[in-house]
Amino acid sequence: MGKTKIKGTAIKKSGGEKVFEVVVYALATLFCIYCLFPFAIILGSSFETEANFATYGFPIIPKDFTVQAYKVVLGDAQIFRAYGVTIFTTVAGTLFSMLLTITMAYPLSLKKVKFRNVITFFVYFTMLFGGGLVPTYLLIARTLGLKDNIMVLILPVAFGAWNMFLMRNFFNGIPHELSESAYMDGANDFQILWKIILPVSIPGIATLSLFYALGYWNQWFNAMLYIDNSKLFPLQYLLMRMLRNADAMKEMARSTGIAAGEIPTNSLRMATTVVAIGPIIFLYPYVQKYFTSGLTVGAIKG
Amino acid sequence: MKKTKTKAKADKAYKEHLGFVGGLQELWKHKMLYLMTLPTIIWVLIFCYYPMYGVLIAFKDFSYKEGIWGSPWVGLKNFQFLFNYKSVGRIFFNTIFLNVLFIATGTIMSILLALVFVEIKNKVYNKIVQTIAIFPHFVSWTVVAMFMSGIIGGSGIMTRWIMDNGGADPAFYTTPGWWPLILVLLKLWQGAGYGTIVYVAAITGFDQEMYEAARVDGATRLQQITRITLPLLKTTAIMLTIMSVGKIFNGDFGMIYALIGDNASLYSTTDVIDTFVYRALRQLNNLGMSTATSFFQSIVGLVLVFTTNFLAKKVEPDAAIF
Numbered sequence: 001m002g003k004t005k006i007k008g009t010a011i012k013k014s015g016g017e018k019v020f021e022v023v024v025y026a027l028a029t030l031f032c033i034y035c036l037f038p039f040a041i042i043l044g045s046s047f048e049t050e051a052n053f054a055t056y057g058f059p060i061i062p063k064d065f066t067v068q069a070y071k072v073v074l075g076d077a078q079i080f081r082a083y084g085v086t087i088f089t090t091v092a093g094t095l096f097s098m099l100l101t102i103t104m105a106y107p108l109s110l111k112k113v114k115f116r117n118v119i120t121f122f123v124y125f126t127m128l129f130g131g132g133l134v135p136t137y138l139l140i141a142r143t144l145g146l147k148d149n150i151m152v153l154i155l156p157v158a159f160g161a162w163n164m165f166l167m168r169n170f171f172n173g174i175p176h177e178l179s180e181s182a183y184m185d186g187a188n189d190f191q192i193l194w195k196i197i198l199p200v201s202i203p204g205i206a207t208l209s210l211f212y213a214l215g216y217w218n219q220w221f222n223a224m225l226y227i228d229n230s231k232l233f234p235l236q237y238l239l240m241r242m243l244r245n246a247d248a249m250k251e252m253a254r255s256t257g258i259a260a261g262e263i264p265t266n267s268l269r270m271a272t273t274v275v276a277i278g279p280i281i282f283l284y285p286y287v288q289k290y291f292t293s294g295l296t297v298g299a300i301k302g
Numbered sequence: 303m304k305k306t307k308t309k310a311k312a313d314k315a316y317k318e319h320l321g322f323v324g325g326l327q328e329l330w331k332h333k334m335l336y337l338m339t340l341p342t343i344i345w346v347l348i349f350c351y352y353p354m355y356g357v358l359i360a361f362k363d364f365s366y367k368e369g370i371w372g373s374p375w376v377g378l379k380n381f382q383f384l385f386n387y388k389s390v391g392r393i394f395f396n397t398i399f400l401n402v403l404f405i406a407t408g409t410i411m412s413i414l415l416a417l418v419f420v421e422i423k424n425k426v427y428n429k430i431v432q433t434i435a436i437f438p439h440f441v442s443w444t445v446v447a448m449f450m451s452g453i454i455g456g457s458g459i460m461t462r463w464i465m466d467n468g469g470a471d472p473a474f475y476t477t478p479g480w481w482p483l484i485l486v487l488l489k490l491w492q493g494a495g496y497g498t499i500v501y502v503a504a505i506t507g508f509d510q511e512m513y514e515a516a517r518v519d520g521a522t523r524l525q526q527i528t529r530i531t532l533p534l535l536k537t538t539a540i541m542l543t544i545m546s547v548g549k550i551f552n553g554d555f556g557m558i559y560a561l562i563g564d565n566a567s568l569y570s571t572t573d574v575i576d577t578f579v580y581r582a583l584r585q586l587n588n589l590g591m592s593t594a595t596s597f598f599q600s601i602v603g604l605v606l607v608f609t610t611n612f613l614a615k616k617v618e619p620d621a622a623i624f
Contacts, residue, residue, distance in 0.1 A: 020523050024421045031415060032434045036497065038449040041459065045452055057462040058452035104342040114328045119339060126350040128604055133579050133588050133594030135356020137347070142366075159345050207462035218442035221351040221556065225584075239444045243451065245565055266452070273448045280440055288433055296503040
């Protein structure tokens with residue numbers, strides 16, 4: 001008796017099934033349009049001649065294509081400084097965050113560490129209760145004197161308890177046999193972590209790093225509270241100021257020699273946004289799977 | 303048999319009578335591991351625990367010169383001040399109301415989308431759709447504020463569409479009534495796709511044999527969804543909802559401040575506890591009231607978390623946090 005192939009489409013699709021499929025694809029497509037539509041506006045408007053905004057509004061396809069807004073954005077040092085600040089804080093911050101996270105998550109994943117529950121609770125409690133904005137502000141601004149210091153974008157936000165528990169879950173999945181044999185060969189815990197555990201945990205590390213990196217890249221709150229020096233503004237805060245504050249744009253336009261009355265406010269805002277989120281759009285398809293898997297592990301393993 | 307029993311007893315005894323010396327022995331035995339945790343413990347002490355003692359400010363008439371210790375006690379006066387503040391009810395209401403809207407619409411939308419995504423059999427289109435749907439989550443609220451100016455601003459797309467079709471100037475940025483709707487639509491834009499991840503993972507984990515059996519029995523895809531998928535998702539959905547309810551007293555500062563900022567004309571429907579706490583610090587310079595408010599928020603939050611965790615345990619015993 002040979003292999004009998006059962007065709008998956010042996011049961012014919014009824015008319016109702018076809019309608020169902022159309023509805024499904026329609027809903028999915030509609031939602032995708034909903035998601036992409038704002039980006040289309042941002043992109044299109046960044047290339048539109050400023051004068052057209054008052055008459056025609058914000059376009060997806062510009063009526064009079066121009067790169068003037070980009071000339072202003074890229075002609076002024078500010079966007080590059082902001083990029084510098086953001087890249088530095090993202091890279092240095094992610095490294096520091098991963099250091100704090102891994103060194104805490106690994107011992108807490110080991111049953112033999114008897115004080116595990118005490119330390120876990122110590123960390124977990126911070127997720128339940130905190131001092132609040134005022135005490136934190138006083139600590140950072142006055143006690144630690146971190147105002148107008150680039151480290152204020154890294155130090156106070158470096159450790160995420162939720163992220164650490166996610167990392168611990170990843171470590172929980174590593175079989176003990178791996179480290180056991182190394183112990184018998186005389187390795188110490190640091191060596192085991194570095195040489196055995198970490199290489200095996202690359203997916204988890206990638207996921208966590210991306211979570212942190214995204215947080216650093218998008219942050220603006222601490223900049224708003226603690227930084228007045230425009231040379232230290234990160235990208236997102238720069239965007240916020242451009243939206244709120246007419247002066248922010250005048251500064252930018254000044255270096256390109258444009259008169260105050262002729263600043264292409266609308267297209268300038270959009271062009272700056274495009275320049276600011278460009279890297280994310282570019283990198284995103286490559287890193288998306290890490291976020292998806294990380295969230296799944298975290299949610300299902302709790 | 304006897305050996306394991308005695309060992310188990312010995313272990314238990316070791317744990318129970320760890321004591322001071324036993325504790326030190328434990329620290330020494332795994333000194334490298336405990337040393338590893340030290341930097342993070344220090345960080346947590348500085349940035350999480352040290353500020354906790356700052357809640358004392360809520361009970362004091364704080365002045366920068368005197369510092370926390372020097373400032374005089376005023377008992378509950380800051381709290382009285384807070385609760386007598388004319389808009390305080392509105393702030394609490396907005397916080398809870400907006401979160402309820404977000405949770406309800408978010409859950410429905412995420413489940414609906416997850417069901418849709420799972421039904422897309424074409425693998426390429428499926429990947430594309432999910433990639434696009436999740437992407438808005440990665441963009442900060444400042445970017446959202448930017449494109450909103452292009453949609454509901456003076457020359458915005460929505461504004462012009464309304465006025466071109468005979469409507470009056472909707473004045474989005476000065477009419478508070480619009481904003482619960484706007485905020486919900488934006489929250490969905492940003493989070494509905496991201497929220498599908500957990501549901502899609504759950505659905506794809508379901509045993510396919512049930513669906514096969516149903517199909518053989520002649521059930522349509524729609525019936526399979528309503529009779530099989532949805533009931534199975536109920537537990538996950540309830541769990542996630544309960545978790546969200548635990549945070550219902552916390553407003554989304556990032557979203558609201560980025561979109562509304564200091565636009566006082568919109569406060570009546572958008573001001574939440576967190577934006578109020580921020581304003582009390584930065585503009586009103588009333589540190590006592592600001593601290594009192596966040597302290598109150600933390601206490602309520604604590605109660606909510608314990609309550610919702612208790613409820614969660616009843617639904618799904620394994621999934622609760624503690």
